[in-house]
Amino acid sequence: MNITEIIVVSLIKIVLVIVMILVAVIFLVYFERRISAWIQYRIGPNRVGWKGILQTTADVMKLLLKEDIVPSASNKTLHTLAPIIALFVAFSTYAVIPFGPDVTIFGYQVKLMVADVNIGVLYVLALTSLGVYGITFAGYSSGSKYSLLGGIRSSAQMISYEVSMGFSVAGVLLLSESLNPQKIVLAQSGWMWNAILQPIGFITFVVSAFAETNRLPFDLPEAEPELVGGYHTEYSSMKFAGFFLAEYANMIIASAMITTLYLGGWQIPYIDKLGLGVTLTTLLQVGAFFLKVIFLLFFFIWVRWSIPRFRYDQLMSLGWKVMFPLSIINIIWVACLIMIFNL
Amino acid sequence: MPKITVDGKEFEFKQGQTIIEAARENGISIPHFCWHPKLSVSGNCRVCLVEVEKMPKLVIACSTYAADGMVVHTQSEKTLTARNAVMEFLLINHPLDCPICDEAGECKLQDYAYKHGKGESRFEEIKMRKEKRVSLGPRIIFDAERCISCSRCIRFSDEIAKQKQLTFVNRGDRVTITTFEEEGFDNPYTLNTIDICPVGALTSKDFRFKSRVWEMSSTKSVCIGCARGCNTEIWVRNNQILRLTPRRNEAVNSYWMCDHGRLDTFKFVNAEDRVDGSFIRREGKLEKADWETALKEAAKRIKEFKNSEIAVIGSAFATLEDNYLLTKIAKSIGTANIDFVRHVIPGDQDDILIKEDKTPNSLGAELAGVKPGKNGLNISGILDGIKAGKIKALLVMDDDITTFAPDTEEILTKLDLLIVLAVNFNKTAVMADILFPAASFAEKHGTFVNFSGRVQRIRPAVATTGLDRALDGMTMSRWDKFGSQFDRWMQGHKYDSKPSWKILAQLGIQLGIKIKYQMAEEVFDDLAASADAFKGLDYDVIGDLGAEIKIKVKEPTLA
Amino acid sequence: MELKRREKDLTVWQKLYIPEIVKGLALTLRTMFKPKVTMEYPEIKFQPPSSYRGRPVLVQEENGVERCVACGLCSRVCPALAIEVQAAETELEKERYPKKFEINMIRCIFCGFCEEVCPEEAIVMSKDYELVFTNREDAIYGKDKLLVPVEKLKDRLEFLRKFK
């Protein structure tokens, strides 16, 4: 492939991914509302469009038409920048997630990811850490105590849980001997899923992922009873929608990451033994990836409506006194595995 | 002095007092329906039964004379049982009318039934039915079912109004009140029976069903019907006067007031023809103008005349304060032509309350200085002067001077300038060149001096645009307290008017006099400092019941 | 000193947390498939029981006259000062009737005190909960809106007889 082709293909992939995320978020929000309703013996939105499917679209329209209020005590530049950062980080992370094996389209060898980066996992970790800036800026720039507290909580929470997250990922890296997501996926062929090989790491990673995405039970930065709306108290209209979008996009990344790192990515165990055609296999594999992600998204929502919010001190002690030691134990465990089975 | 013990409390009494009187003076109230401090004792309601030691049976406190060493129990078990029984008897034939009864809320029977009754009835038979809407004279409707036959109304007509017009007829549970054949209950004091009737048997045709008593605010005031100046309460709801009732003052009117005073002295306050805002005559028509313009115009026009061409006329309907300010204006203009119009109906008086002089403050007007000065003209002189073209400008305060003589109206047309302060569009007001809206007696603070020289206060009961019930310390009903601007009952009309003294003070400022009164009280204090009659008096000394002026008065000169 | 076990102390199993979370998740998962309680207003309307306190209304007798005698007790007892009554005389036997009877529905808190105090059973709480107005003036209900024929209020009147 020459350079133009690479650019064109990449551009197509970028556009595809962005559209995909936007559509996914719209449905995700809709399903979140429906599922939460079901869990509470309610029906949920069912008026706009077929079974209420257009509810989110209507909400977006509403948000678009709302006045954009910027508090007079705010730092205007940062106030505007914050949701952009949050969005940018959320979207760019997708670049390194592989949806399936390499395929050949029109004679081109195409990788089913935007960029095959050698250090993909690091890239994701780095970008999600950057994401905290969006929230912190929002809190800092709003000129409101609630926002500021939300922002501060958010940074403290991110830092605490990134530690255990990093250590959990270390276990995965030890096994797959690579930082390349595609390689990590390939290393989990058959039933050699990391979730099975290192359950403790899996659990710590999932918990940390919840904390990183600010989802319940760890949504302290926006805890309504204490902080009104948390870091986005002073946001309205499309800027608010930006944060909203970022939060849901982050959820999708988190699910994709968990799938990639622990659930075998696009792999379906022993599918090659069935002797299906290449195209069909690939399609099934891509499907498997999305299925796994969708299940995880459901899990996110499900947990949100089942487990109450932690207190701030509980959150911190859980992070440092439980998750952190557990993730270290996991590394030892993986090391032992490698030593004993010589993997 | 002899001593009596009531409920363990020993105190002295005057020989000849009954138990109920002695107890009352010492703060022990014994329930009573038919007994009234100003009426003879009839002793027929029996609710005042009390136990007296060493007496075999209970006695009625209203007709038993107190005796030295007597020991009375008003709360003993025997007394209470008896009281219960009396209440039960009274209620046997009493209709369940409270919801449609005007007395409810100030009904003695309700109060006692609540305090002393059992709270239930054993009477299962059908109650006695009687006529419910009997017109008893021109002003009263009688409900025979509600009457508990206390005879207060009969005794009142006989003893206070001195006209035997009512009587009981029939006996037992059929007893009822009636007037003598072909005669109505129409003496000038009939409406007092409504006040003293312990139940709602007698209701006023005028006030009937207008309002529940608890919905109104009441303000202490003075009647402006005649020179007696009976003490009254003004009852107001939704910024509208609904009724007047007498207020006890032994020095003036005791418990009573006359029907004329009660019915005819307040309706003009909320009448259609109130002057609402100031007016200036332009091209022959009175046109609304704001205060500032009207005042400036008035001052400017006054200055166009020579001192001797101007005359001012005060009013016996206006307060001391108003009249005092008027004398100040007259002085500053430099005219001695100042007087006021008397409203006397010769012979229309009795030795109960009613006086010939139909104004509340003629003595006050004189004492405040509203009388012709040296070489000044009196009222007829002024009118003659106008006729002769010598007087060209006239300032009239709070009165309709066309009543003075039949040709007054015509004479007034000769004037070059007529400035009027008026409450209503009366005959004088409609002729004005500049017309200021004066507050009525029910909308201002002030003082009147009655025929005997008693200074008495009036207080605002109706709010004008400048007054706020809460901020200006006016009395408030529950609705006034909790209403908001969005409630319909708060939308009672407020007239754009001011007390005459205030208007005159502002006019004075335009004329270049230094006047800085904020309150009627300051005007009075000033007057008290300058006139011997009011030496040492102020609003607090006058209080609710008034105070005598400090100089001897002969009956005012009734021209 | 002897330490006493408190009710709140958790067992090791509970302290592990994960099993408890799984239990919780199982519970919520089950409820997802249970029948829903939502009523889809306005297609399906809630039919209140006769103990329900909807907007207060005036009882209109068969002959078209209101029962109310304008005693003003409801107005006095109303904690929200929602009711304004103006009485006037009528030729009918009841002597008094409300010339004006207004309830300010913005003020009303549906406490039912007016119903309880009324000596004539003339004001009762209806089942009507659909109150819509777009300005303050419309929210003041006059006799035209308040009068409801007695047949339509049978339920409530019977309920009151039974329990009042």
Ligand code: SF4
């Ligand atoms: S007179 Fe008194 S007790 Fe009798 S109906 Fe009237 S308010 Fe009730």
Ligand code: SF4
């Ligand atoms: S009408 Fe009133 S005052 Fe007269 S007897 Fe009857 S209850 Fe007494």
Ligand code: SF4
């Ligand atoms: S229900 Fe309560 S608040 Fe409403 S009108 Fe009746 S008494 Fe007033």
Ligand code: SF4
């Ligand atoms: S309490 Fe009953 S009778 Fe009295 S005014 Fe209210 S509705 Fe009418």
